[in-house]
Amino acid sequence: MAEFKTITKPVMKKDAMQLVTGKPVYTDDIINQDCLIVKLLRSPHASAIIESIDTKIAQKVPGIEAIYTYKDVPQVRFSNAGQTFPEASPYDHQILDQRVRYVGEPVAIIAGESEAACLKAMKLIKVKYQVLEPVFDMHTAKDNPILVHPEENWRTLSYDFYKSDNKRNLVSHEEDSHGDLEKAFAECDEIVEHTYHCKANQQAMMETFRTYCEIDTYGRLHVISSTQIIYHVRRIVSNALQIPKSKVRVTKPRIGGGFGAKQTSISEVYPAFVTWMTKKPSKIIFTRKECQIAGSPRHEMEMKIRVGATKDGHIKAIDLYVLSNSGAYGDHGPTTVGLAGHKSIPLYTGGMEAHRFTADVVYTNIQSAGAFRGYGAPQGIFALESAVNELAAKLNIDPIKIREMNMLKEGMHMDAYFHEDATACALDRCMEKAKEMFDWDNKPDCVDLGNGKVRSKGVAMAMQGSCISNLDVGSATVRLTEDGGYLLVIGAADMGTGCDTVLSQILAECMDCDVDDVEVMSADTDFSPYDSGSYASSTTYITGMATYKAGMKLKEQILKISALKLNKPIEELTMESKEVVAPDGQSISLVDIATASMCFNDIPTTVTETHTSPVSPPPYMVGMVEIELDKETGEVEVKDYVGVVDCGTVMNENLARVQTEGGIVQGIGMALMENVTYTKKGAIFEESLMNYKIPTRLDMGVLRTAFESSYEESGPYGAKSIGELVIDTPCPAINHAIYNAIGKFLYEVPFTPEKIVMAQDE
Amino acid sequence: MEIKIKLNGKLIKEDVDAGTLLIDWLRAHKCFSVKRGCETSNCGLCTVFVNDKPVLSCSVLVARANGCSVTTLEGLQKEAEEFGAYIANEGAEQCGFCNPGFMMNAIAMFRENPDPTDDEIRAYLAGNLCRCSGYEGQLRGIKKYLQYKKGE
Known part of the structure; x- marks a missing residue:
């Protein structure tokens, strides 16, 4: 196998020293602390219709900015799942709904100056529920007369693949086979047949779900969130709030663990709605209890x-x-x-x-x-x-x-x-x-x-x-920096696993430079090239390949500029670690190329490449x-x-x-x-x-x-x-x-x- | 009520609400290394020193720290860098969210028992949860650090 210079090596993560010394790099460390606090009143019933909800007295609690119920939010359905359009998961969520479907489902959004004010107001919201019979047993859920989603505006974008049908309590149905099954079994001497059961598991990432929102200089909604999926969150917030995607910017700082938990938009829409309505900054920090009862556990x-x-x-x-x-x-x-x-x-x-x-x-x-x-x-x-x-x-x-x-x-x-x-x-x-x-x-x-x-x-x-074949898209932008190094900009989300570093290693390998010569920036929908996000184990395989392709493309650009500067045919030039060399020994350093690129130059030294895979x-x-x-x-x-x-x-x-x-x-x-x-x-x-x-x-x-x-x-x-x-x-x-x-x-x-x-x- | 606390070496006198938890007071004083991971004193993320003893700041009222010195990782940056490099060299910091509490408790352990066995390390740090690393890399880092300290 080929010998590598940078990859395979136990390179320290690029953010490691910041993390071990406890620097403020997570969502709740970097935001405007003087923001509205958002809390959610949650349903005590597994299935109920809200007959009436009265927030008048609660609104009078000093420090309360706003309280929203299902009557205040757009009556449209969307999916919270972070998946590529057209999403496999049905459009079955509303920000708030008149019908509640599990114990812990949000019933009202409360925004106030302090947590104490929000909690006080929460107690004063009067809700009258018409409690309905729930469906708990998954064995009898399919085609049960009691429906979890009887509503008419439920919809699916992927019926052809998944046969999703809310009138059957059916999220999806799938079949796949090859060969003559019964013939093969008939030829077997021993058959083991059992039913196995895996219960749900909680993600228990150490940083609970959390999101901060503010209105930026241009009047757009800026969402700073602990998420693995900046681009999907942008779409989900846009769908939920019924505002254009271009009005939403999503930024991911460091994430305190993901494991897939943050591949679903769990916390984003609530402060997004509050901030969009009030035009004031707001944040929601889920408690551990909220993560356990209203998070995104294993199926x-x-x-x-x-x-x-x-x-x-x-x-x-x-x-x-x-x-x-x-x-x-x-x-x-x-x-x-x-x-x-x-x-x-x-x-x-x-x-x-x-x-x-x-x-x-x-x-x-x-x-x-x-x-x-x-x-x-x-x-x-x-x-x-x-x-x-x-x-x-x-x-x-x-x-x-x-x-x-x-x-x-x-x-x-x-x-x-x-x-x-x-x-x-x-x-x-x-x-x-x-x-x-x-x-x-x-x-x-x-x-x-x-x-x-x-x-x-x-x-x-x-x-x-x-990866998810024929679906996932990863991209990387690579820029030659003024000191002859590189800036790598990605939309993938390092949730602690180290993809910022691994992708930097790939670029360093490609450019024959030290990993310290690569700076990395992730992830922001305004700056990062499109990436489906960090899930399906895909970041190294997909975004890694995009990074490699971007590196190779940038090499071409560097050679083009070098050819002009050295006045040599491009085919004769080779790029070595820190310089471009001609056969006669003439050379130009990357620093000089970067400097030259900023004066009377029309050859871009920033390139973006995208990758996907059929397998x-x-x-x-x-x-x-x-x-x-x-x-x-x-x-x-x-x-x-x-x-x-x-x-x-x-x-x-x-x-x-x-x-x-x-x-x-x-x-x-x-x-x-x-x-x-x-x-x-x-x-x-x-x-x-x-x-x-x-x-x-x-x-x-x-x-x-x-x-x-x-x-x-x-x-x-x-x-x-x-x-x-x-x-x-x-x-x-x-x-x-x-x-x-x-x-x-x-x-x-x-x-x-x-x-x-x-x-x-x- | 009025409290006097020496926070990372700096004396702070302040009126506080009697119900304020130490963790919230510390974060309000920009000690953002102090993290909350649960509400039930189970995760160890919020570990700080009160008079040099590790405590869970989510379970202590700031009033209880009145007259005490309180140290967070912000006040132990040199030790954090020295020991933290060993964790980082294993890649065991992972998401990093549990690191500050883990670092505090590990530093407390080094002070209390400079030559712990593997089992003593596991027992001392049992209350510091980490969902990412599987703990083994943290153990490797601690052992290499202790080895380095012995040779110093």
Whole structure:
């Protein structure tokens, strides 16, 4: 493989020192603090019609600027999902609606000089609800006579793809298959068939949702928000407020974590409406409780799966039906469910003769789900990998061997992955490496530790995508700066993962300069070239390629100016690190070229390039876990986790490793503790970090990671993606280890101690 | 009520509402490193020193800090840069939002126990949540920093 100068290296993030020294770089640190505070009165009912709402007394609270109800907002529907037009998610939101559809849905927007004034006013708003019977059970939601969205102005822009129908509580329906399924199953000696269940998960990014708005010098609405999707937010705000997109500017400062949470517009429209109406600056800062009850959690999904194999372990057929609970709104509903099938089934392309993937996504009266790292894949992979481990156990075949026999390998054609070819796939090497690091062959399935605890092992594989093919657009603007360096301007959003730095590394590699010679600016709809935003693991693969293309184009421009200045034919010139050189030894420095570009020059030294992709090459991973399980209490402790990843070329060794570790720990949280449960009235119990447990540093054991790289020709310097993939293996791997410990597989995450104890007693 | 607090070395006398939380008072005094991540004292983001002891500023009334010295990361910039470089060199700062509280508590740990074991590090910092990094990179950074301090 090619040697790189800058990429692959563990370059420190460009913003790192600002972050570790606590500099004011986040939304609530950089805004005009003397702004209106926006608070939301929220519904106590899961389904109700507002019969009357009286704000007269509340308006009289000193310091209150305005209170808005459904009567004051545009009566139009839009989608909050950050997706490329025409959005897959239905247009089912209003800023405020006369009908409330989940406990916690905003009923009134209160804007005042202080939080205290807003909270006082909130108590004085009189609302009379006509409480309706809600739909909670996702199994009976489809074609239920009780509708979550009975309104006539509900609409979808993507009916042809997703068959969305509000009169059926149906957010979407999908079918995909190849081969003769029943024939393939008929040839199988063993079939595992189960229903698996993944509950919702809260994103729990450390910075809650927050947005600040002001009117700028030109009378436009300037939205400063913690978002992954500046351009989508601009469209959503424009749709919601019914003002032209050109009147909206969206800026993203540093973001305190995203994971997909901020790929939905959760907080933006409220202060946007307040500021547009009052022409005064305003901000909303969600409380943690608001994030837990009215945020954008992972979709609850139920996976009914059939996996069939011959007695020698040849997996011939996979049949997967997924029922996904989108909650009160369809944000990311139609698209997340797809990944449950498309990003799990192809793992067994090896000998698979037929597959079928069917999915329904339904509306219910609970918190709307959204985009959360993995985007449906963790759910599908939990089901498939658990089923394959069970199949291996039934066939008495080593779980590694059955995978090696059936797994996807480089060059194969993936019938279950949009008929793409596996152009770069080192899944087999990932397995080999993981086996060696974990010492799989020498570790028994289960060891009794003699103290009531057992130690056991488990394994799982995973894949994801590197973008949304035929859809995502990334762009980069690169400018030659006066001191002979470069300014890189992007619309992608670094949410801590380090894309500002990785993209700078790509440009530095391209221009043969130091990464310190690249300054980076992101992201602002007024200045950044168009980018769909940071999601779908796409930033390195898509925006990275745009950056590479922009670098190559700028080189041409630099050579053009050099040719004029040196009076040489352009073909003879070569660009070296800091200068352009002619064969006779004459040269001109980048500083001189930059200076020359500013005097009697018409050759631009700022270029913008755009990239998109017809394919989405999957990254792959193998995870192996060792746990200790207390048979009496059911408690599981992760002792050791080995993760081996094929993300194509590793762009930044440090950042890729930390991505992997962070994803594994989120996956451990999903597997063992993160639980969302509801009261009978549909309110979420776990409304704080006190009872919604996310992993602490005592919950994750030792993490060991390694990379086995393939080289993806369509990505920048061979890169694919890594961000989401790494959350996919813990649920099935830990489930496998639990099986090895107690002899029973579990079918619902999280694997709480109660479930483990009860499974033993069955 | 009137309070007197030495904030990052500077004496401040001021009338405050008795119900004001220390975190809100600190942010009002432009100590923006102090972050709020929850309302239930679970996340550790708002950790500051009151008389050199780490406390969660979301759970302390500013009145309780009356007559005390209060230190935020703004007042510990040299230590933050020195130790922070080790976290940054691992890429473990990630989104950075939990960093100030984590840095404060880590500095408190270094002062209290300059030679902690891995398990002591995990236990001391257990109350500092991080959703991005998976903690392992923070541990690597801490250990390398301690190694460097030993050699100093």
